[in-house]
Amino acid sequence: MLNDLSEVTQRLRRVCSQEVDVSGSYQAFLQDIIDEGRTTLAVSRVSVWLFDDHIQPRFLLNVANTDWSTKVEQMDYAKLSLERYHAYFTALKNGESIAACDAETDPRTAEFSDDYLKPYGITTMLDTVIFKNGVPHGIVCCEGSDGPRQWQNAEVSYAEMIADCCSRRILVSELWALQQQLSDLAFQDALTGLKNRRYLMDYAEREISRHMRAELPLSMVVVDIDHFKSINDTYGHEVGDIVLQAFAGCCKLVLRTEDCLCRLGGEEFVAMLPHTNADNAYNVAQRLREALSQQQIEYGSERIMITVSCGVAEVNLQLPFSQSLKLADHAVYQAKAQGRNCVVRS
Numbered sequence: 476m477l478n479d480l481s482e483v484t485q486r487l488r489r490v491c492s493q494e495v496d497v498s499g500s501y502q503a504f505l506q507d508i509i510d511e512g513r514t515t516l517a518v519s520r521v522s523v524w525l526f527d528d529h530i531q532p533r534f535l536l537n538v539a540n541t542d543w544s545t546k547v548e549q550m551d552y553a554k555l556s557l558e559r560y561h562a563y564f565t566a567l568k569n570g571e572s573i574a575a576c577d578a579e580t581d582p583r584t585a586e587f588s589d590d591y592l593k594p595y596g597i598t599t600m601l602d603t604v605i606f607k608n609g610v611p612h613g614i615v616c617c618e619g620s621d622g623p624r625q626w627q628n629a630e631v632s633y634a635e636m637i638a639d640c641c642s643r644r645i646l647v648s649e650l651w652a653l654q655q656q657l658s659d660l661a662f663q664d665a666l667t668g669l670k671n672r673r674y675l676m677d678y679a680e681r682e683i684s685r686h687m688r689a690e691l692p693l694s695m696v697v698v699d700i701d702h703f704k705s706i707n708d709t710y711g712h713e714v715g716d717i718v719l720q721a722f723a724g725c726c727k728l729v730l731r732t733e734d735c736l737c738r739l740g741g742e743e744f745v746a747m748l749p750h751t752n753a754d755n756a757y758n759v760a761q762r763l764r765e766a767l768s769q770q771q772i773e774y775g776s777e778r779i780m781i782t783v784s785c786g787v788a789e790v791n792l793q794l795p796f797s798q799s800l801k802l803a804d805h806a807v808y809q810a811k812a813q814g815r816n817c818v819v820r821s
């Protein structure tokens with residue numbers, strides 16, 4: 476029995492204050508914390524469970540467990556249902572820690588007797604609530620199997636601290652996911668779902684140095700839809716938008732997954748082609764042009780056809796990207812001057 480937990484609580488507080496690798500799974504972090512908790516509290520198992528919904532919870536899902544030797548797939552998570560364990564859920568929703576000295580007789584845990592306590596030989600439980608925004612969000616469940624146990628205040632406080640570390644880690648994960656979403660949006664064109672000009676500039680800088688190091692060619696194709704204004708004028712802006720989306724879908728089918736298609740603005744796009752020289756980029760541009768000219772875009776009873784003009788340039792890895800972009804843009808201008816629906820190399 477542990478009365479003085481000051482050393483381990485301090486270690487836990489320090490762990491909790493560390494910057495975490497938020498790109499990794501939060502479960503690896505939880506797993507480390509509960510492994511330490513199992514040793515410190517000398518219990519047989521510690522597990523973390525989260526509510527499926529914090530407003531109207533129906534289930535608790537087991538997301539970390541000291542019994543797991545490898546990561547368990549989400550679909551295999553064990554579940555506890557509110558319907559079956561009503562007294563336990565009610566106690567949890569109050570936010571109080573459940574220090575059930577004798578789990579068989581404690582009214583909050585006795586309902587586990589036949590399904591869980593007896594088959595697994597569990598005699599005592601210490602459950603502490605994980606809060607999120609002040610509302611119960613889950614539970615850290617410590618289980619012992621050496622008979623009833625009088626839980627000490629220090630042990631309850633320590634288990635509560637484990638739950639607080641889990642809260643913090645879960646919040647950090649959610650913030651990180653939100654930040655990812657925001658940065659994805661900042662680099663995305665809302666209409667077509669393609670990357671935008673801002674992304675292109677970042678991408679080009681990265682790829683130029685990567686290609687320079689690897690001594691590999693990098694090329695680009697600027698694609699501009701011909702007479703797009705007349706599509707808007709004839710069918711309306713809404714149909715123009717549908718055409719832009721269909722254009723993006725068709726290009727994705729022609730390009731390789733490692734190619735990067737961005738919308739520069741309006742009806743002008745650029746495809747960045749890694750590890751590709753100007754000859755090959757020219758062939759890609761011809762394939763794109765041909766595929767786009769054969770595509771029928773359906774809108775009600777209308778069948779809309781488009782053509783594109785393309786400018787190809789191999790990116791000069793020694794110069795700022797804007798210079799190569801200018802050359803490809805100029806090639807598009809020449810393609811337009813030559814009658815459109817064609818490809819010009821810079």
Ligand SMILES: Nc1nc2c(ncn2[C@@H]2O[C@H](COP(=O)(O)OP(=O)(O)OP(=O)(O)O)[C@@H](O)[C@H]2O)c(=O)[nH]1
Pocket residue numbers: 666699700701702703704705707711712713714715716719740741742811815
């Ligand atoms: N529907 C729609 N139209 C757009 C969007 N962005 C730009 N446009 C329109 O695209 C048209 C581009 O017209 P222009 O620059 O004259 O080019 P064009 O008609 O394609 O002529 P060429 O490029 O010379 O073949 C303009 O009418 C813009 O209003 C958009 O997001 N949706």
